[in-house]
Amino acid sequence: MKNHQHQLSQKLSEELAAAALTCRKYIVDMLTPAKSSHLGCSFSIIDILVVLYHRILDIEKIKTQDRTRDYFLLSKGHGAAALYAVLASVDLIASEELKKYHHPDSALAGHPTRDLTKGIEASTGSLGHGLSMGVGLALAAQHDQRPSKVYVLVGDGESQEGSIWEAVAMATRFALDNLIIIVDYNNLQGLDRTDDIMPNLAEKFVAFGCHVTTIDGHCHQTLLSTFKTLANTGKPSVIIAKTIKGKGIAFIQDKLEWHYRSFNPEQHDIALKELENS
Amino acid sequence: MRATFIKSLIEYATQDPDVYLIAGDVGFSVVEAFAQQFPTRYFNAGVAEQNMIGVAAGLAMAGKKVYVYTIIPFLTKRCFEQVRLDICYQELPVKLIGVGGGFSYGPMGTTHHALEDVALMRSLPGMTVIAPGSKFEVQHLSSDIHAVPSPMYVRLSNNEEKVVYPQNISITLGKALEIVPSDVAYIAATGNALDAAFVACQELRNLGYDIGLVSMPTIKPLDANFFLEKQAGLQAIFTVEEHSVIGGLGEAMARMVCENFEKKIIFKAFGVNDFYFHVTGPRSYLNDQAGLSAEKLVKEIEKRLDPLSFVSPTRFSPERSRRVGTNGP
Numbered sequence: 339m340k341n342h343q344h345q346l347s348q349k350l351s352e353e354l355a356a357a358a359l360t361c362r363k364y365i366v367d368m369l370t371p372a373k374s375s376h377l378g379c380s381f382s383i384i385d386i387l388v389v390l391y392h393r394i395l396d397i398e399k400i401k402t403q404d405r406t407r408d409y410f411l412l413s414k415g416h417g418a419a420a421l422y423a424v425l426a427s428v429d430l431i432a433s434e435e436l437k438k439y440h441h442p443d444s445a446l447a448g449h450p451t452r453d454l455t456k457g458i459e460a461s462t463g464s465l466g467h468g469l470s471m472g473v474g475l476a477l478a479a480q481h482d483q484r485p486s487k488v489y490v491l492v493g494d495g496e497s498q499e500g501s502i503w504e505a506v507a508m509a510t511r512f513a514l515d516n517l518i519i520i521v522d523y524n525n526l527q528g529l530d531r532t533d534d535i536m537p538n539l540a541e542k543f544v545a546f547g548c549h550v551t552t553i554d555g556h557c558h559q560t561l562l563s564t565f566k567t568l569a570n571t572g573k574p575s576v577i578i579a580k581t582i583k584g585k586g587i588a589f590i591q592d593k594l595e596w597h598y599r600s601f602n603p604e605q606h607d608i609a610l611k612e613l614e615n616s
Numbered sequence: 617m618r619a620t621f622i623k624s625l626i627e628y629a630t631q632d633p634d635v636y637l638i639a640g641d642v643g644f645s646v647v648e649a650f651a652q653q654f655p656t657r658y659f660n661a662g663v664a665e666q667n668m669i670g671v672a673a674g675l676a677m678a679g680k681k682v683y684v685y686t687i688i689p690f691l692t693k694r695c696f697e698q699v700r701l702d703i704c705y706q707e708l709p710v711k712l713i714g715v716g717g718g719f720s721y722g723p724m725g726t727t728h729h730a731l732e733d734v735a736l737m738r739s740l741p742g743m744t745v746i747a748p749g750s751k752f753e754v755q756h757l758s759s760d761i762h763a764v765p766s767p768m769y770v771r772l773s774n775n776e777e778k779v780v781y782p783q784n785i786s787i788t789l790g791k792a793l794e795i796v797p798s799d800v801a802y803i804a805a806t807g808n809a810l811d812a813a814f815v816a817c818q819e820l821r822n823l824g825y826d827i828g829l830v831s832m833p834t835i836k837p838l839d840a841n842f843f844l845e846k847q848a849g850l851q852a853i854f855t856v857e858e859h860s861v862i863g864g865l866g867e868a869m870a871r872m873v874c875e876n877f878e879k880k881i882i883f884k885a886f887g888v889n890d891f892y893f894h895v896t897g898p899r900s901y902l903n904d905q906a907g908l909s910a911e912k913l914v915k916e917i918e919k920r921l922d923p924l925s926f927v928s929p930t931r932f933s934p935e936r937s938r939r940v941g942t943n944g945p
Binding site: 405451452459460461463464466467469470471472473474475476477478479481482500501504505507508 | 656657661662664666667669670671672673674675676677678679680697698701702705706
């Protein structure tokens with residue numbers, strides 16, 4: 339793992355921590371009444387999303403659908419609650435709308451539907467689709483000589499899909515160094531530890547010709563400096579973000595069943611209290 | 617048919633700098649002309665069809681008008697979910713250009729036969745499904761195909777080009793083409809089944825039957841109006857397609873008739889029955905085995921028509937229609 343000497347300013351550090359806390363609370367408040375699953379992975383990716391949406395992506399360009407904007411695609415669409423939360427934290431979605439998550443006639447389903455007015459760039463949810471779309475977007479930017487970068491967040495379990503490797507092969511073939519693949523490496527999937535199903539993920543990306551960095555996916559400072567120092571290496575970048583499912587709430591952290599379970603009212607209150615005291 | 621289509625695509629790409637062509641490692645001696653003229657707007661996606669469709673969607677998300685070209689099974693079945701979600705659900709202007717409709721790749725075997733593609737593509741909301749019956753139809757439909765700003769599947773085939781079109785026929789996307797007029801009965805055929813249907817229609821007319829021929833290059837949306845307008849006199853419809861009897865033109869037409877016709881008519885959908893061929897052979901052999909040769913179509917259609925009635929529609933017998941309607945092979 340990289341060592342990052344550079345310290346975030348106190349102010350910035352506090353801002354990001356506050357945004358992450360707000361988003362975690364949004365997620366808890368969304369998932370409990372909806373009795374919805376995917377709590378664990380929403381928490382494992384939220385720090386990555388907060389750093390991207392609060393410091394890397396130009397929100398004004400997303401709002402105006404500017405063709406030179408950077409794109410973010412949540413290929414692991416089951417992290418939708420985290421995406422909606424972070425979009426609400428930058429005012430792309432009204433925070434009131436989050437209450438409709440999973441509700442009848444709401445656009446906020448358990449997996450996201452493309453809606454550029456909300457900043458949702460792609461419909462995802464079936465694993466292994468988002469990265470190919472990201473390759474297409476990055477290729478178009480390369481051809482048009484637009485400065486857009488394309489960030490695609492994939493799951494470690496999702497990386498077992500063959501289509502992921504078809505996409506990686508094309509990304510290296512076309513030297514798409516405007517493509518940044520972030521792997522949410524929480525080492526838990528539907529039924530097992532990801533390392534037990536397909537080990538040595540980083541080595542596979544290296545073998546395909548990507549520039550691979552492994553970092554702590556919950557450390558805002560590390561995430562920020564990694565995104566800011568991505569070199570134009572002529573290769574697609576892969577950031578293996580080591581994360582913990584359920585990060586931030588002790589009784590769900592790194593526990594497989596919290597891929598599926600939702601909070602009862604008592605657990606909801608315990609979770610919120612723990613987040614506020616952290 | 618392929619060459620005719622690519623020629624029109626080159627003309628279109630000359631006018632519109634956003635047109636892209638992606639080949640799925642297929643198209644030797646067909647795609648090169650486009651590749652040479654527009655090297656930055658063409659690439660071979662290799663043997664990786666799921667990614668090919670996803671990348672096409674990504675390019676379309678960035679404003680490109682993307683054509684994807686490969687053999688039908690690998691364009692519609694291997695990557696069905698990418699077509700469903702990445703293209704159709706996101707309503708992107710990606711056009712799937714499939715080659716090898718029906719038994720076009722006859723001797724290659726079942727892997728290369730395209731017999732379920734229309735059923736799959738028809739089932740997708742927002743997808744237009746086109747199966748031209750000749751080079752002539754491709755030529756006249758091309759500009760309409762390019763102009764549609766939504767997902768489309770174009771099923772190209774190796775046709776025998778036997779059809780003689782009436783002078784001044786108007787060929788428009790979404791419209792049935794009346795090739796041989798009739799007031800009583802029609803054969804409605806699509807794609808490469810049009811040749812056999814044309815021959816069968818001529819033969820039946822020579823035998824004295826009043827039967828017409830309609831080409832249906834647009835399978836979805838179906839031109840129901842063409843048939844509904846003729847409902848009063850119409851007494852029989854036979855559909856012919858080089859595709860499974862399940863989910864293709866025949867079922868689309870059957871539904872249209874059942875839901876809209878105010879009277880009972882003779883109806884029979886000819887296609888490939890619900891089984892796999894475990895033997896090989898040229899397209900003509902497989903079509904004959906499937907009952908889709910002109911000779912077999914004539915025999916089966918004749919069984920269902922009363923010659924006297926169909927020479928003179930007023931003598932048509934409804935009793936006969938009920939009896940023969942369930943008497944299929």
